[in-house]
Amino acid sequence: MMKISLILNGAPVSGQAEPRTSLADFIREDQRLTGTHVGCEHGVCGACTVLIDGRPMRSCLMLAVSAEGRDVRTVEGYHDDETMAAIRRSFTECHALQCGFCTPGMLATAYDIVKRLPQADRRRIRSELNGNLCRCTGYIGIIDAIERTLDHIHGADRRNRKETP
Amino acid sequence: MKPVKFAYERPGSLDEALRLLAEHAGRARLLAGGQSLGPMLNLRLATPEMIIDIGRLGELQRAETADGALVMGAGVCHADVEDGRVPDVARGLLGRVAAGIAYRAVRNRGTIGGSLAHADPAADWPPVMMALGAELDLRSTRRRRRIAATELITGVLSTVLEPDEMIETIRIPHAGPGLRWGHYKISAKPGDFADSLTVVVIDRDRDEARVVLAGRSQTPVLLPDTARAIAGMLAWSSDQSSAISAALNADLSRHGITPSLSPHDRAIHLASVTRAAREALTS
Numbered sequence: 476m477m478k479i480s481l482i483l484n485g486a487p488v489s490g491q492a493e494p495r496t497s498l499a500d501f502i503r504e505d506q507r508l509t510g511t512h513v514g515c516e517h518g519v520c521g522a523c524t525v526l527i528d529g530r531p532m533r534s535c536l537m538l539a540v541s542a543e544g545r546d547v548r549t550v551e552g553y554h555d556d557e558t559m560a561a562i563r564r565s566f567t568e569c570h571a572l573q574c575g576f577c578t579p580g581m582l583a584t585a586y587d588i589v590k591r592l593p594q595a596d597r598r599r600i601r602s603e604l605n606g607n608l609c610r611c612t613g614y615i616g617i618i619d620a621i622e623r624t625l626d627h628i629h630g631a632d633r634r635n636r637k638e639t640p
Numbered sequence: 641m642k643p644v645k646f647a648y649e650r651p652g653s654l655d656e657a658l659r660l661l662a663e664h665a666g667r668a669r670l671l672a673g674g675q676s677l678g679p680m681l682n683l684r685l686a687t688p689e690m691i692i693d694i695g696r697l698g699e700l701q702r703a704e705t706a707d708g709a710l711v712m713g714a715g716v717c718h719a720d721v722e723d724g725r726v727p728d729v730a731r732g733l734l735g736r737v738a739a740g741i742a743y744r745a746v747r748n749r750g751t752i753g754g755s756l757a758h759a760d761p762a763a764d765w766p767p768v769m770m771a772l773g774a775e776l777d778l779r780s781t782r783r784r785r786r787i788a789a790t791e792l793i794t795g796v797l798s799t800v801l802e803p804d805e806m807i808e809t810i811r812i813p814h815a816g817p818g819l820r821w822g823h824y825k826i827s828a829k830p831g832d833f834a835d836s837l838t839v840v841v842i843d844r845d846r847d848e849a850r851v852v853l854a855g856r857s858q859t860p861v862l863l864p865d866t867a868r869a870i871a872g873m874l875a876w877s878s879d880q881s882s883a884i885s886a887a888l889n890a891d892l893s894r895h896g897i898t899p900s901l902s903p904h905d906r907a908i909h910l911a912s913v914t915r916a917a918r919e920a921l922t923s
Contacts, residue, residue, distance in 0.1 A: 477648065493641070493645065494645075494646060494647065494648030494691065495641050495643040495644070495645060495646060495681070496641050497641060497682075500641050516642060516682045517678070517679035517682050517683060518675060518678060518679055518742075518746060521743065521745065524745050527748075530719070530748045531744060531745040531748060532745050532748050532749050533675075533678070533745050533746065533749070535678070535682070536674050536675055536678030536679065536682075536746075536749070537674060537678070537749070538648070538671070538674070538691070538693075540648050540650070540693075541650075541671070541674070541693055541695060543650075583745075584744070584745070587744065602830055603744060605743055605829065605830045605831040606742065606743020606744060606745055606746065606831055607743075
């Protein structure tokens, strides 16, 4: 077993794990935060996506020991975040979830799109979502929700935007 | 958790990493971004006794231009290239390729050196480095050597790397203003492994032309006849596809690939080569 210390949702935490433990399993089973979902465990489905040092990454493909000292944010960690509040509101309004299994990963990816790509059009949003599988919604509601959030937050800047490929 | 039990080391320097690798040669695996090794560990296709985590070695993450080349540490991640934190010395080709690798969450972790060393036939970087005439600096505790990117890969998941050796840097020559490129990837969905992937690079000023074909069932290969045929065309027109097809067949026969190709594989390879050629000739 190895001792692991990292920042989880803004607070320092530490725990014990075998080197082979994924960050996703460490978050769920040692830290008891089960909002991070584990689907395919080989990087394809996107359900386990969390923000690490502010960037979305697969927590199923990172060893917990490799995350030593890093800043990890899971779906439980956005209490005072206005951007995430706006994304969640749009997800509700646009029916962007049904069973909810993909949602934690979708929200992490949506957050990255809203922050990194203020000019993203529907086509770009679609392509940015290619690493997150949803088997309920058919994606339209999710794309609508992200577009709505972008319009809401960056409305004035987006009005005269040029379409991006 | 799914992987087998292994020991874990996170060396603080490249020298220390090389020493560990030499000590445990053949039983240890280097972990950089883990976007290929991670799935292999979880699927137990890789069962190492030791993981040597080189993901934080600053020595492997530098990128600078020197001697007419971009000298890039093997630990630079795809997103660094996608976002332009590393200068695109190939007139936009590097950025295009980086942005098309898997998914953003993977690009934030996966490294260029890892992609090369893993040598998945469907990987994006090996054909690009081969087409651009890149060189690789390899290093072990015993020696340093520089090889051409074209010499690295010997087969599916196989390279010339010795068990105690790693890729340290990648050197990509600065493209001149005359460089034209085309890149086309055919896959079941965006971000999926390439069924067929072609990179065309033509630099008439330097009298260079290279075409590399790769894909899920095709280790990257240079296509010299196809390169000559495409470089000989001054502009694109659709009736040139038969010339490309003939040259491609000659190249594939020379590599001994033809007998193993299904009609479907042959069709998608011709499509990706033709579309990459069109892009190179119309850009």
